[in-house]
Amino acid sequence: MEIKLSINGIDVTFKPNKLAYNSYINDITMTDKIAPATNFLRRIVLPEDKEKLNEILDNHAGAALQIVEKIIKQFAPDLEIEIKN
Structure with a gap:
């Protein structure tokens, strides 16, 4: 799956995958969100x-988190998840 974004008029294409996504989620901590987002991108x-x-x-503060x-x-x-009793 490719995801093409237009960011301030600049086209950038990403090809996310499960391994990169899981690594990103595992790297996030309470005190570190920017570096994992930047590395993921x-x-x-x-x-x-x-x-x-x-x-x-x-050139744009906070760009990594917005793009991610x-x-x-x-x-x-x-996912649509509901509790069944």
């Missing part, structure tokens, strides 16, 4: 878009 961005991603991350949020909504959508 750099693992899944297409090689030809890596430079564009780095420019966005370097969009990707995760597509890659791992919420």
